[in-house]
Amino acid sequence: MERPKLLEVKDINLTFGGVTALAGVSFDVREGEILSIIGPNGAGKTSMLNCINGFYNPEMGEITFEGQRLRKPDKQLSLKGLMFVLTLSFIFCGPLYVLFLIGLLHSVFKTSAWIPGTPPTKKLSGWARASSYFGAILTSGLISGIFYLLTGGSFSIYFVLAVIALCLPGLIIFMLVLRHLESPIPPDQIARLGIGRTFQNIQLYTGLSTVDNLMAARHLHFKSNFVEDALYFGRSHHEEIKHRQAVEETIEFLEIQPYRKTTVGALPYGLRKRIDLGRALTQKPKLLLLDEPMAGMNVDEKEDMARFILDVQEETGMAIVLIEHDMGVVMDITDRLVVLDFGRTIAEGVPDEVKRDPAVIKAYLGE
Ligand SMILES: Nc1ncnc2c1ncn2[C@@H]1O[C@H](COP(=O)(O)OP(=O)(O)OP(=O)(O)O)[C@@H](O)[C@H]1O
Numbered sequence: 001m002e003r004p005k006l007l008e009v010k011d012i013n014l015t016f017g018g019v020t021a022l023a024g025v026s027f028d029v030r031e032g033e034i035l036s037i038i039g040p041n042g043a044g045k046t047s048m049l050n051c052i053n054g055f056y057n058p059e060m061g062e063i064t065f066e067g068q069r070l071r072k073p074d075k076q077l078s079l080k081g082l083m084f085v086l087t088l089s090f091i092f093c094g095p096l097y098v099l100f101l102i103g104l105l106h107s108v109f110k111t112s113a114w115i116p117g118t119p120p121t122k123k124l125s126g127w128a129r130a131s132s133y134f135g136a137i138l139t140s141g142l143i144s145g146i147f148y149l150l151t152g153g154s155f156s157i158y159f160v161l162a163v164i165a166l167c168l169p170g171l172i173i174f175m176l177v178l179r180h181l182e183s184p185i186p187p188d189q190i191a192r193l194g195i196g197r198t199f200q201n202i203q204l205y206t207g208l209s210t211v212d213n214l215m216a217a218r219h220l221h222f223k224s225n226f227v228e229d230a231l232y233f234g235r236s237h238h239e240e241i242k243h244r245q246a247v248e249e250t251i252e253f254l255e256i257q258p259y260r261k262t263t264v265g266a267l268p269y270g271l272r273k274r275i276d277l278g279r280a281l282t283q284k285p286k287l288l289l290l291d292e293p294m295a296g297m298n299v300d301e302k303e304d305m306a307r308f309i310l311d312v313q314e315e316t317g318m319a320i321v322l323i324e325h326d327m328g329v330v331m332d333i334t335d336r337l338v339v340l341d342f343g344r345t346i347a348e349g350v351p352d353e354v355k356r357d358p359a360v361i362k363a364y365l366g367e
């Protein structure tokens with residue numbers, strides 16, 4: 001019997017300027033399985049994880065975790081809204097709405113790549129977007145007021161009316177459009193929902209000890225407030241005990257007792273990778289995303305890591321999405337595989353099928 005779906009990825013499209021990172025990628029992750037994403041360098045594997053945990057905002061597609069949509073950019077509705085606003089804007093005040101449209105384009109395409117000098121994945125926050133709208137509306141009001149004065153009017157009720165006349169349609173349109181534009185759930189909230197991850201480039205506090213790094217990972221589960229923390233009283237005290245227990249479980253599980261007090265920056269690469277896994281495990285996620293957890297490791301370290309991954313799956317029933325280039329390990333520990341090439345899925349299935357797939361052999365595995 002097939003296990004229930006935990007994560008559903010449907011038709012994800014992601015581009016960076018002219019580069020297509022993901023083109024119509026779809027797959028499911030079932031409860032308790034290890035699903036590997038493989039493919040050549042630049043195939044879009046890391047980008048896929050970044051879409052799942054909210055770092056990147058795909059232009060199209062839908063990701064659902066435990067039946068809850070993590071984001072849903074509705075391009076069609078946004079474009080309809082854009083056309084509506086364009087028409088009204090040009091009727092009411094023509095080119096003065098240019099700034100307003102900049103804010104709107106931001107929301108529609110969820111990227112500022114087309115503004116020179118901004119990083120391609122920088123997204124505007126809700127407040128920044130709202131203020132860009134308000135700024136644009138007020139600016140257009142003021143400009144038209146000034147225009148009115150320059151063309152012989154005087155600073156009077158007409159000026160105020162001009163501002164209101166320009167503000168009102170903009171505000172109404174803003175309210176209408178805003179309802180249809182959804183932002184992605186931010187990464188910290190996605191982590192709270194139960195999606196943990198490790199990174200291709202280890203993300204740890206190098207100046208802190210192993211224990212402190214793992215404690216920091218528990219932060220998303222802290223419920224105590226500032227006063228309780230300052231007095232170390234009530235929830236603060238109970239939570240600290242609970243979080244320390246979780247940290248100790250991870251330390252024992254990953255066999256890193258000897259390094260518990262060592263500053264992470266002073267540890268060798270293989271151990272730092274293991275602690276990075278510990279950081280994700282300590283959060284006790286339901287789905288764990290691992291981005292090349294064995295990269296740069298020697299054979300023994302890889303074996304240890306593979307054993308830990310299998311133990312996690314067996315002991316906790318956690319579902320795992322694994323990106324890895326070592327095909328020996330991948331084929332050994334994986335339940336199912338998704339193969340990406342230039343952002344497209346070229347194969348999907350159990351290891352034995354995928355290994356023999358001509359398209360996979362040609363694009364990645366070789367003869
Ligand atoms: N933030 C970004 N800005 C611009 N382009 C990006 C960004 N992130 C990824 N890309 C591009 O998207 C494509 C896919 O990159 P990605 O890192 O997802 O590949 P990958 O499959 O993880 O590769 P590797 O095996 O080398 O880690 C590449 O062409 C990459 O240059």
Ligand SMILES: [Mg+2]
Nearest residue numbers: 045046047200
């Ligand atoms: Mg990568």
